[in-house]
Amino acid sequence: MNTIILAGGGHAHLAGIADGSLRHFPHTEIILISPSRYQYYSGMFSGFTEGIYSENQIRIDLEALSKKHGFTFVEDKITGIDADGKSVLISSGRTFTYDLLSFDIGSSQIRSPFILPIKPNYTFPEAIRSFREGERPVIVGGGASGVELSLAASAYRKHNSLMRPVSLISGVHLLSSAHSQKLHEVCEHKGVNVIQNKKARLLDSGVLVIGDDQIPFSHLLWLGGAEAPSLFKQSSLATDANGYLQVDERLRYSPSIFAAGDCVSINRYPQLPKNGVYAVRQSTVLWENLKRAAEKRDLVPFRPQKQFLAILSTGGKEGFLTYGRIHYHGKTAWTIKHAIDRRYMNSF
Numbered sequence: 001m002n003t004i005i006l007a008g009g010g011h012a013h014l015a016g017i018a019d020g021s022l023r024h025f026p027h028t029e030i031i032l033i034s035p036s037r038y039q040y041y042s043g044m045f046s047g048f049t050e051g052i053y054s055e056n057q058i059r060i061d062l063e064a065l066s067k068k069h070g071f072t073f074v075e076d077k078i079t080g081i082d083a084d085g086k087s088v089l090i091s092s093g094r095t096f097t098y099d100l101l102s103f104d105i106g107s108s109q110i111r112s113p114f115i116l117p118i119k120p121n122y123t124f125p126e127a128i129r130s131f132r133e134g135e136r137p138v139i140v141g142g143g144a145s146g147v148e149l150s151l152a153a154s155a156y157r158k159h160n161s162l163m164r165p166v167s168l169i170s171g172v173h174l175l176s177s178a179h180s181q182k183l184h185e186v187c188e189h190k191g192v193n194v195i196q197n198k199k200a201r202l203l204d205s206g207v208l209v210i211g212d213d214q215i216p217f218s219h220l221l222w223l224g225g226a227e228a229p230s231l232f233k234q235s236s237l238a239t240d241a242n243g244y245l246q247v248d249e250r251l252r253y254s255p256s257i258f259a260a261g262d263c264v265s266i267n268r269y270p271q272l273p274k275n276g277v278y279a280v281r282q283s284t285v286l287w288e289n290l291k292r293a294a295e296k297r298d299l300v301p302f303r304p305q306k307q308f309l310a311i312l313s314t315g316g317k318e319g320f321l322t323y324g325r326i327h328y329h330g331k332t333a334w335t336i337k338h339a340i341d342r343r344y345m346n347s348f
Helices: 011-018 042-050 062-069 121-132 144-159 180-189 276-294 331-346
Strands: 002-007 028-034 038-040 059-061 072-075 078-082 087-090 095-097 100-103 137-140 167-170 193-196 200-202 208-210 213-215 219-222 245-247 252-254 257-259 264-266 309-315 318-323 326-330
Touching: 002 095, 002 276, 011 062, 011 276, 028 062, 038 121, 042 121, 042 144, 042 309, 042 331, 059 062, 062 072, 100 276, 121 144, 121 219, 137 144, 144 167, 144 180, 144 309, 180 193, 180 318, 180 326, 245 252, 245 257, 257 276, 309 331, 318 331, 326 331
Parallel strands: 002 028, 002 100, 028 072, 100 257, 137 167, 137 219, 167 193, 245 264
Antiparallel strands: 038 059, 078 087, 087 095, 200 208, 208 213, 252 257, 309 318, 318 326
């Protein structure tokens, strides 16, 4: 019997399980190892922040999922990888051997006692409950996550009569140059204080500065870019310059190790954005190649799409839909997003 270890419960792993990929692995033991029983779905983080969704509605019970599909779930953290010996070590001291190993452990974040931890993602609910109630909540980072969470927190605060605004600091334009002006207008209309095209620095003393100005904050989310997990370098696996596991276009690190999602850098697409859309798209290729590797057949490549539909929640059950340079803002966009997110969660 072969053993496949799934390290992490990210989008690429879970989408394959939901799609029925486990049916293609007869006479195989599947072991999912994750540090939390629950995997939280980032697509619904903004809805949770605003108060639309409960915590139970945005998380997947990995233990229950394992029982449903007949694989083994281990709630623990992988602390070491022996690629030559085909084994992984977890924090409890146990060792698991594998025939194939797949990583989907996401990215990390800058560590500071002054920054609220939202990665690993099971730390998100506690952090966001504190953030949205804060006296002076500030978000650094004008990408999709920063824009969504600032608008969601602003909607929550308005609904709960918390008058001081959320501040959003972006070193460049919001989201993308094609949509920045419209998003800036949306943020201003919904009460978010946007500080754009200015780089923020957090000093060791806990002071947030922009140029010569200090920015007061009570609660800080730092969403200015992902950090690589430390596991790969600590285990002497080959990484790119930023510490992400280096894989080829087949999502393969070595004949027995595969990886997908935010924890990897794909040789052929080094600038590929790290987001859930690409992780879900990679899922089909990842699971197909795990099957092909088990059967010792040729692998298939992952080819990212050039454009895709994206919808950001903007608070008040409105959404900002983009496709290439096209955008639309309104309640219909949020309704579409809500339906997509609920369908995804119901697939488990």
